[in-house]
Amino acid sequence: MDERRFLLLATFVPVAGFFAVVWLAPILYALGMSLFDNPTGAASFVGVANYADILTSVGFPKYLWNSVVYAVSSTVLSLLVGLGLALVVNQQVRGGNALRTLMIFPYLLPTLVVIFMWKFILDPNLGVLNQYLVQWGVLESPIAFFSTLQWAMPAVVVASVWKFGSFAFFILLARLQAIDPNLYERARVEGASTWQSFRDITLPHLRGAILIILLVRGIWMFNKFDIIFLSTRGGPLEATTTLPIRVYQLAFSEVNFGGATALAGIMFFLLALVAVVYFRAFEPEKEVAN
Template sequence: MSVVERSRNLVSDTDRSRLVVFALLSPLALFFGVLWFVPMVYSIWASLFANPLGAAEFVGLGNYVTLVTSSEFFAFLWNSVFFAISTTVLCLVVGLLFALVVNRTLRGGGILRTLMIFPYLLPTVVVVFLWQFLLDQNLGLVNRVLVDTGLIAAPIAFFGDASLAMPSIITASVWKWGSFAFFIILANLQAIPDEYFERAQVQGASQWQQFRDIMFPHLRGAILLIILVRGIWMFNKFDIIWLTTRGGPAEATTTLPIWVYDLSIRLGNFGQGTALAIIMFVLLSIVGVVYFVALNPEQEVAE
């Protein structure tokens, strides 16, 4: 076979490969384009009108200006950030502690892993009912124990107190989603070769030194992943807050997703509701860009 014929065959093989890739990816690109691009364009368009579902009155950036300049915006933004950071950090701490225990436990490790998955598998509404019962002012087990032990003089309305409602929701959230961090960290811990720990023990390294020099470098990529994924999820979390407090009492637990619902559904201000959703998307996009630029998680995974 001549060089020219070989070149033609290579070109034809390359073209076939490109056609196959194009044929496989085109439906996928079209599918995600319809599901993502079209709703995004419509949301941006709707946010520029006072009432896009009715007699659409074009207001331009008026909805955005009204939202950002309102006193509620920064208060609800703070609630969202506080809820997201608190639940993410606590989920990470709880998941790390339990993963370290299970990883070093020879007996009962399977039972502990099974127990850890139960909260994650429960529907959110069941978790809410459970914690509402536990923290109930009259019948709750927590209040009964606190009163019987003399730690408090009278039962506390945990979800009805403006200063305790958010910590109570955070506690329930960590109980449910802490296992997310647990299983990711445990999988990474069990992937570390045993020889590393054996060498460290021979050299007289303490438990803390083994964690600092062996475990943490292997866990850093997983920890960064948990922070990003869980942080975004909790910032956008709606169901557990709405089911427990509806954003109350006195808007103490009203976050931006709850405000989107209030504006769009309860108040019928769909223009401002979609504008607020766009603002949330922009804020999370900025956080994502800063995350990837500053922390470079891909390098951590590669290492």
């Protein structure tokens, strides 16, 4: 064995072993637990019965829909907010450096603090937003946003966008600053409008970063538990009960660990399928490389 192959093997074996221990083994263990009726106690093998029970349950379509709505809306809005602010800061306007510094603070704040803050802002009695909306005549009476069927999900999404919009902001800003300014100068000389420059220069250069943000942030938000649990506990009347919240309810409220692990397995397979389709359709790694 030559030196090159030896070094490759010496590097591959520890890395493969590490990922097998911290990644593959827990996944296989969790999927194995989902095949038993009570994995933590006197378990009996039930095969895919747990999966069948979850998929045929009355509430599964609603929980899945809530997860999709929450993940898609919070991800897309975070992207749009991050893109808008990144475009402003990239123009080197006055106060841009201060805005760039301030954008990191929502991401650094603990989720508990963020939820307390937004619960205070949206509180029907003390919240400043309700007070201004009633004062300006937009509302006739205050709204308990986190406790109302119509507004609970939008309220959770707003809190999520406020916290995680900076994720898209910094990625897009870094990509914007890597674009050659001469491209815009040539476009202006040729008479291109601001919109045409954005469409033909900015957007193509940002496409790879946007695709990565949509995938990574979308997966994170689909699996997000803490924001919804701390703000609404999945209520009111399951209006914000997503699949992660339902996994918690099955495991700790209904003591149905088999069903909980099966639902977690279903989430894993759904996200794996989405990721495979996503990479085959868009090939974002090539976009970033370009």
